[in-house]
Amino acid sequence: MPKDGSVVRLDGQGKPLWLVLELTYRCPLACPWCSNPVDYERYDNELTTEEWKRVLREGRELGALQLGFTGGEPMLRKDLEELVGEAHCLGYYTNLITSGIGLSEARLKALKEAGLNQIQLSIQSSDRAMTDALVGARAFDHKLKAARLIKAYGFPMVLNVPVFRQNIELAGDILAMAEDIGVDYLEFANIQYYNWAMVNRNELLPTREQLQRAETVVREARKRLGGKMTIYFVIPDYYEERPKACMNGWGSIHLTIAPDGAALPCQESRLITGLAFPTVREKSLAWLWNESPTFRKFRGTDWMKEPCASCDEKERDFGGCRCQALLLTGDAANTDPACARSPHHHLILEAVARAGDPSRSHEPLVMRRATQAEVDIALG
Amino acid sequence: MNDESEKFSPRDRPVINPLYLFRWEDSQQAYVLLYPEGVVKLNDSAGEILKRCDGRTLTELTADLQREFDADAQLVERGVQKFLEESHAKGWIRRQA
Numbered sequence: 001m002p003k004d005g006s007v008v009r010l011d012g013q014g015k016p017l018w019l020v021l022e023l024t025y026r027c028p029l030a031c032p033w034c035s036n037p038v039d040y041e042r043y044d045n046e047l048t049t050e051e052w053k054r055v056l057r058e059g060r061e062l063g064a065l066q067l068g069f070t071g072g073e074p075m076l077r078k079d080l081e082e083l084v085g086e087a088h089c090l091g092y093y094t095n096l097i098t099s100g101i102g103l104s105e106a107r108l109k110a111l112k113e114a115g116l117n118q119i120q121l122s123i124q125s126s127d128r129a130m131t132d133a134l135v136g137a138r139a140f141d142h143k144l145k146a147a148r149l150i151k152a153y154g155f156p157m158v159l160n161v162p163v164f165r166q167n168i169e170l171a172g173d174i175l176a177m178a179e180d181i182g183v184d185y186l187e188f189a190n191i192q193y194y195n196w197a198m199v200n201r202n203e204l205l206p207t208r209e210q211l212q213r214a215e216t217v218v219r220e221a222r223k224r225l226g227g228k229m230t231i232y233f234v235i236p237d238y239y240e241e242r243p244k245a246c247m248n249g250w251g252s253i254h255l256t257i258a259p260d261g262a263a264l265p266c267q268e269s270r271l272i273t274g275l276a277f278p279t280v281r282e283k284s285l286a287w288l289w290n291e292s293p294t295f296r297k298f299r300g301t302d303w304m305k306e307p308c309a310s311c312d313e314k315e316r317d318f319g320g321c322r323c324q325a326l327l328l329t330g331d332a333a334n335t336d337p338a339c340a341r342s343p344h345h346h347l348i349l350e351a352v353a354r355a356g357d358p359s360r361s362h363e364p365l366v367m368r369r370a371t372q373a374e375v376d377i378a379l380g
Numbered sequence: 381m382n383d384e385s386e387k388f389s390p391r392d393r394p395v396i397n398p399l400y401l402f403r404w405e406d407s408q409q410a411y412v413l414l415y416p417e418g419v420v421k422l423n424d425s426a427g428e429i430l431k432r433c434d435g436r437t438l439t440e441l442t443a444d445l446q447r448e449f450d451a452d453a454q455l456v457e458r459g460v461q462k463f464l465e466e467s468h469a470k471g472w473i474r475r476q477a
Binding site: 015017063065066068091093095117118120156157158184185227230 | 398
């Protein structure tokens with residue numbers, strides 16, 4: 001008989017519940033915080049429609065439930081509707097993660113008919129000029145139009161706002177815009193500092209005071225709006241003294257397939273040097289998930305060094321982010337330096353101090369379309 | 381607190397919030413709720429209750445559970461009421477207008 005409905009969240013039980021397909025690295029925008037690799041032009045051999053379909057079938061066999069179509073800009077793939085249709089038939093909950101560029105009414109209608117479940121649209125501010133400058137294209141009007149179309153077609157909608165120093169003061173205006181559009185979930189996502197965002201870290205990192213003001217705005221909005229709109233506020237780990245529980249642990253529930261078919265434990269993990277990333281062209285998804293040395297490398301807690309190994313919080317945050325450990329300390333097996341217990345935590349504090357130094361000379365943002373030489377110069 | 385958070389009355393018709401997709405998932409051997417970027421795995425009783433949040437009244441819903449599971453009426457009513465209130469607070473269900 002029915003008992004009180006206690007409800008548990010999935011722990012995955014070894015299944016890749018979350019499958020993310022980066023259909024392409026191509027994108028019409030030039031966001032200087034893009035999470036794609038800075039050398040993305042190297043990977044121009046995108047999987048074919050049939051290859052993606054095989055990934056979809058094998059993913060469902062492994063127990064994947066949530067499916068993200070992302071990029072680059074996934075609308076650039078002409079076969080998106082076909083892939084959504086296949087995913088829908090296989091029983092996935094399908095999420096489209098898009099900039100809104102290329103999301104015409106005709107394609108939106110076709111996506112609805114193919115069974116797409118929800119759309120996450122990114123927008124950078126409530127101000128046209130600021131948005132267009134930040135993404136390097138006249139995009140704001142397209143995005144707003146796409147947002148209204150998405151609601152008109154009855155999709156649940158996440159409005160994703162990457163947060164950085166340039167737009168954080170507009171949190172209140174962005175909230176009002178989201179309310180006006182009627183979005184269901186508003187996600188203020190403090191950007192994570194890898195790849196392009198790392199190149200531009202000094203210029204993008206907000207100050208602690210800016211963050212506190214934005215948090216106050218969000219708290220008040222939550223009170224005012226109640227259940228009408230869910231507002232997420234992802235805190236930047238640079239200010240937290242504890243690392244994020246990155247990907248719920250390496251190789252725990254999350255599997256990303258890059259445009260060329262490489263299987264990745266997270267979208268950034270390609271930046272970890274010394275790891276091999278075999279593709280779905282060479283291996284089955286089951287092998288890549290269960291057997292590949294890359295996925296096994298940081299799975300669980302046995303790989304941990306001190307201070308993580310003996311830490312009473314290791315099951316809570318899994319030692320933080322391997323990519324951040326590699327980027328900042330040179331060793332992916334180190335404790336994420338965002339943790340105040342890390343012997344490298346000073347690197348985070350120094351980065352915050354440097355970015356917030358009022359006497360620092362400001363540099364222009366390095367846009368994603370910049371050449372590798374320009375990126376190298378910016379990275380020093 | 382508005383009236384939305386109050387107890388479900390016998391004539392209320394609880395339905396799944398359209399933001400959520402409720403279905404059986406074979407690989408989990410459980411009912412699940414899927415929503416933008418999230419998954420909730422439901423235990424057996426939660427699944428049986430939500431399966432019946434399809435436009436029928438609370439009275440009909442409870443009576444059906446009693447029949448199917450040959451259970452004590454008061455226990456079922458209490459359990460269902462508590463679960464519906466929790467589900468409502470989490471945004472999983474609504475009252476059909």
